[in-house]
Amino acid sequence: MRNTILGIFITATILCGILVYFIPQLGTIILLSISAILTLVAIYDSFQTKHSLLRAFPLVARLRWFFEEERDKIQQYFIEDNLNGKPINREKRSIVYQRSKLNKETIPFGTQHDVYAKGYEFVKHSLFPKDHHHILGEKVLFGSDKCAQKYEASIINISAMSFGSLSKNAIKALNEGAKMGSFAHNTGEGGISPYHLQGGDLIFQIGTGYFGAGKSVEGKRVFDDAIFKENAIRPEVKMVEIKFSQGAKPGHGGILPAKKNTEEIAKIRKVEAGTQVDSPPGHSAFSNFEEMIVFIQKVRDLSEGKPVGIKLCVGNNEEIETMMKAFATANNYPDFISVDGGEGGTGAAPLEFTNYIGTPLIEGLVFINNLLKKYKLKEQVKIIASGKAIDAFDMVRYLALGADAIGMARSFMLSLGCIQARECNLDTCPVGVATQDPDLVKALVVEKKNIRVKNYHDRTIQAVKEMVAAMGISSIADINATHIFRRKKDEEIVSLHEIYLQKKETI
Ligand SMILES: Cc1cc2nc3c(=O)[nH]c(=O)nc-3n(C[C@H](O)[C@H](O)[C@H](O)COP(=O)(O)O)c2cc1C
Numbered sequence: 001m002r003n004t005i006l007g008i009f010i011t012a013t014i015l016c017g018i019l020v021y022f023i024p025q026l027g028t029i030i031l032l033s034i035s036a037i038l039t040l041v042a043i044y045d046s047f048q049t050k051h052s053l054l055r056a057f058p059l060v061a062r063l064r065w066f067f068e069e070e071r072d073k074i075q076q077y078f079i080e081d082n083l084n085g086k087p088i089n090r091e092k093r094s095i096v097y098q099r100s101k102l103n104k105e106t107i108p109f110g111t112q113h114d115v116y117a118k119g120y121e122f123v124k125h126s127l128f129p130k131d132h133h134h135i136l137g138e139k140v141l142f143g144s145d146k147c148a149q150k151y152e153a154s155i156i157n158i159s160a161m162s163f164g165s166l167s168k169n170a171i172k173a174l175n176e177g178a179k180m181g182s183f184a185h186n187t188g189e190g191g192i193s194p195y196h197l198q199g200g201d202l203i204f205q206i207g208t209g210y211f212g213a214g215k216s217v218e219g220k221r222v223f224d225d226a227i228f229k230e231n232a233i234r235p236e237v238k239m240v241e242i243k244f245s246q247g248a249k250p251g252h253g254g255i256l257p258a259k260k261n262t263e264e265i266a267k268i269r270k271v272e273a274g275t276q277v278d279s280p281p282g283h284s285a286f287s288n289f290e291e292m293i294v295f296i297q298k299v300r301d302l303s304e305g306k307p308v309g310i311k312l313c314v315g316n317n318e319e320i321e322t323m324m325k326a327f328a329t330a331n332n333y334p335d336f337i338s339v340d341g342g343e344g345g346t347g348a349a350p351l352e353f354t355n356y357i358g359t360p361l362i363e364g365l366v367f368i369n370n371l372l373k374k375y376k377l378k379e380q381v382k383i384i385a386s387g388k389a390i391d392a393f394d395m396v397r398y399l400a401l402g403a404d405a406i407g408m409a410r411s412f413m414l415s416l417g418c419i420q421a422r423e424c425n426l427d428t429c430p431v432g433v434a435t436q437d438p439d440l441v442k443a444l445v446v447e448k449k450n451i452r453v454k455n456y457h458d459r460t461i462q463a464v465k466e467m468v469a470a471m472g473i474s475s476i477a478d479i480n481a482t483h484i485f486r487r488k489k490d491e492e493i494v495s496l497h498e499i500y501l502q503k504k505e506t507i
């Protein structure tokens with residue numbers, strides 16, 4: 001094959017040479033030049049020793065790389081149908097775009113879902129639906145009896161994504177959207193940047209790198225009371241979240257790729273610019289549950305009594321039960337637990353961590369909810385669930401299984417214009433959401449996108465209310481697992497209550 005390809009190019013170049021000899025015009029000269037260049041590349045390919053495929057198929061094999069590089073786009077634009085796109089299918093992406101832009105949300109001609117397929121889920125409605133204009137429960141009060149400053153939060157808030165993983169324009173638009181819609185914006189573990197301070201409510205996240213809450217001492221990141229307090233008592237900060245893990249990479253600290261670690265970000269995080277910043281996998285401020293409870297109380301005191309939560313993806317069940325027991329024994333606990341599912345998103349994560357570590361949200365949520373009930377902590381500790389919650393049904397399902405509020409990350413990215421190009425770790429995000437490249441960041445116009453963030457939030461809550469009204473109940477808080485059903489086998493449909501809440505106390 002190699003000799004045939006080389007032969008074709010060399011012959012073509014000789015023929016072009018003859019053509020130029022007899023018809024010496026610009027067109028034939030260009031043809032000869034192109035043919036000569038391609039021949040030289042083919043000769044180079046066939047003699048280089050790095051790529052076997054190129055040696056065997058000079059020049060032609062380069063097409064393969066092109067298609068490999070572009071396969072995600074080809075898949076998304078030409079092959080993907082409404083329901084098979086991953087991680088977020090077209091139907092879900094479209095509903096976010098429609099709600100964000102206040103476009104028509106209806107779909108024609110019936111469902112594309114196979115309602116007889118195993119795993120199909122649906123809500124049973126009532127013959128006496130309520131008026132959706134009067135449905136209650138879109139706010140929930142955070143803060144246990146240990147809190148001095150409780151916070152009334154929306155049931156939908158922006159889940160943690162830091163300045164660093166997202167661009168300054170993305171952070172600004174999210175924060176302004178949160179302000180317009182009266183909901184909360186989680187800072188992510190990168191600290192509080194000026195772009196977070198546009199007036200929207202903040203959930204200040206502390207990760208294991210303690211960015212905005214600590215400093216480096218002998219190469220180790222440590223919590224610092226004064227640095228933390230300065231940020232935590234800001235009026236914009238309504239709650240604090242101590243991150244243990246996130247579903248996309250549990251047991252692995254945050255990763256800020258070198259390309260995205262600009263001078264500005266490095267200054268905010270107090271690290272060296274242009275280097276990859278890996279947060280340690282665990283906290284240095286405590287090393288067991290007793291110390292952790294003391295730390296939570298310290299953080300609560302330093303923030304002058306604001307609700308303090310922990311974020312985790314459920315891992316070792318015994319460990320988590322021991323933690324709950326410790327809360328009950330100490331009669332001190334976090335004010336909320338953010339449960340992230342293994343299906344959660346990230347800016348950058350190792351493949352094995354994303355694919356194979358961490359309990360999926362439904363099982364993790366049910367487990368945490370059951371333990372809170374078992375140790376009589378449910379009244380004090382709220383649950384925020386995150387993991388591919390995109391439309392109102394996703395929300396209803398998680399609320400039914402024990403969540404008090406929902407955290408959303410990727411759907412808010414979509415509302416900003418994310419097209420799921422999946423280049424968040426490369427600094428080449430084509431729509432300016434997940435990049436620090438100044439030219440690409442400009443693509444995201446804050447004044448146009450902030451309102452989309454608000455619209456998506458508001459319209460999704462509206463859709464939840466409409467579903468709740470159809471179920472014949474008056475408040476979002478009354479949704480429970482007896483309302484939702486799943487096809488378990490061909491001819492068997494069971495409620496989520498039967499599947500998750502009836503048979504076992506814990507999963
Ligand atoms: C770009 C990006 C950055 C993220 N950064 C953080 C972070 O700093 N801290 C954290 O706890 N989770 C982080 N997450 C996880 C989200 O907060 C959320 O838990 C997860 O993506 C599940 O929500 P989703 O399915 O709505 O995206 C990040 C997710 C994305 C997509």
Ligand code: SF4
Binds near residue numbers: 417419423429432
């Ligand atoms: S468009 Fe691509 S790179 Fe940009 S945020 Fe979305 S998935 Fe990430």
